[in-house]
Amino acid sequence: MQGQALEDRAEPGQGDVGRWRSGVRRAVLLGARPEPWRRGLVLAALALLLGLLLLLHALIPNRIGNLGSLVETFLPWFGLGVPVLLAGALWRRSGSAVAALMLPAVVWTHLFGGHLIDKSHPGADFTVASHNVGAANPDPAGTARALAASGADVLALEELVPQTTGTYEKELVKTYPHHTVVGTVGLWSKLPLSDPQPIDIVNYGPLAKIAAAKQKLAPNRALRTTVATDHGPLTVYVAHLGSVRVNPRAGFWTGSRNIGVQAIGRAIAAEKNQRVVLLGDLNGTMDDRAFDDITSRLRPAQDAAGDGFGFTWPASFPVVRADEILLRGVEPKSSWVLPATRSDHRPVAAGFDW
Structure with missing residues (x-):
C-alpha cells in the first residue's frame, strides 16, 4: 500500500496535465507574438x-x-x-x-x-484679379457683375470667345472704362492702358507646330500691356497656357503648356520695367518644375501672402491651383480665391503695396 501511495503521488492528475498544457500554449503564443517594434x-x-x-x-x-x-x-x-x-x-x-x-x-x-498659416495683411495699394471665364459659361453677364464687385483695380479674363466678349465689355465698362482684348484673353482696368501687344505662346520653339496641331490652339492666348498708375507704369501680362492631358500612352502630356511657359519666361526676362504682374490660367501649379522659367523671375502671390492652398480647378471641388498671380517689384499683401461663378475655374485676386 505504501508503494501504491508513492506511485499515486509521483503521477500528476488529469487537472495538472491540463494546466501544464495550457501554460505551454500561452508561452508559445506569447513568444510568437511580435513586439511593437517588430509589427507593421x-x-x-x-x-x-x-x-x-x-x-x-x-x-x-x-x-x-x-x-x-x-x-x-x-x-x-x-x-x-x-x-x-x-x-x-x-x-x-x-x-x-x-x-x-x-x-x-x-x-x-x-x-x-x-x-x-494666414500670411495676408489688411490693406493694399492695388488689387488685381484673374478669371478663366469659360468658353461654355452659360451666364457671362452674371460672371461679369460678380467680378466687377470684387473691387479689383485690374481684371484679367481668359478663354474669351466671340459670342460672349461683347457681353463682358458691356457689363464691365462702368467699372472698368479701359480694356484691351487680344484673341482669347483680355485686360480690364480702372486706369489707362497703353501699348497692348500680343505674345505668341503657341508658335515658340522647334516643337511648337507639333504641340499646337495636337490641340489646335489659337495663336493669340497672351498679351502684354502697361497700366498707368500714380506710382509709375505697371507692366501686366495675361496668359492662358495650353491644356495638359493624362493618358496611358503619353502619360502627363504638357507639350503646348511648356512651350507657353518658355515664351512667357523669355518675355519677362527681357522686360525692362521692374514692376511686373502675370495673371492667367497657367494650367499647372508652381510646384511643377516646368514653371522654373517663370518662378525664377516672378513671385507667386499665394505663396507670399495667401491663406491656404488657393486651389481653383475644378470649380466644383478644386484640387489644383491652375490660376495664378505672380509679381515682381511690388510687395504682396494678400491673395485669395473669389467665389465661384458659372465657369469651371474659380477666380483669384491679390493685393499689393508699391
Whole structure:
C-alpha cells in the first residue's frame, strides 16, 4: 500500500496535465507574438517611401511620361498618406511605423506647412484679379457683375470667345472704362492702358507646330500691356497656357503648356520695367518644375501672402491651383480665391503695396 501511495503521488492528475498544457500554449503564443517594434514593417516601409517621395520629388525624372511634373502637380495631396498610414500603425500597434511616419510628416510640413498659416495683411495699394471665364459659361453677364464687385483695380479674363466678349465689355465698362482684348484673353482696368501687344505662346520653339496641331490652339492666348498708375507704369501680362492631358500612352502630356511657359519666361526676362504682374490660367501649379522659367523671375502671390492652398480647378471641388498671380517689384499683401461663378475655374485676386 505504501508503494501504491508513492506511485499515486509521483503521477500528476488529469487537472495538472491540463494546466501544464495550457501554460505551454500561452508561452508559445506569447513568444510568437511580435513586439511593437517588430509589427507593421510593411507600413513602416510605406511611410519611408512616402517621405522619400516628398523629399526627393525633384529627382523624379520627366523622361518617362513627365512623371516628375505629374507628381509635383498633386504633391500637396500626398500628405493625406500620413494620416492613412498613421491609422494603420495605431491599429497594428506598430511603434516602427509610427516612428517612420515622422519623415513624411516633417518633410510635408516643411514644404507646405506655410499654406496652413494666414500670411495676408489688411490693406493694399492695388488689387488685381484673374478669371478663366469659360468658353461654355452659360451666364457671362452674371460672371461679369460678380467680378466687377470684387473691387479689383485690374481684371484679367481668359478663354474669351466671340459670342460672349461683347457681353463682358458691356457689363464691365462702368467699372472698368479701359480694356484691351487680344484673341482669347483680355485686360480690364480702372486706369489707362497703353501699348497692348500680343505674345505668341503657341508658335515658340522647334516643337511648337507639333504641340499646337495636337490641340489646335489659337495663336493669340497672351498679351502684354502697361497700366498707368500714380506710382509709375505697371507692366501686366495675361496668359492662358495650353491644356495638359493624362493618358496611358503619353502619360502627363504638357507639350503646348511648356512651350507657353518658355515664351512667357523669355518675355519677362527681357522686360525692362521692374514692376511686373502675370495673371492667367497657367494650367499647372508652381510646384511643377516646368514653371522654373517663370518662378525664377516672378513671385507667386499665394505663396507670399495667401491663406491656404488657393486651389481653383475644378470649380466644383478644386484640387489644383491652375490660376495664378505672380509679381515682381511690388510687395504682396494678400491673395485669395473669389467665389465661384458659372465657369469651371474659380477666380483669384491679390493685393499689393508699391
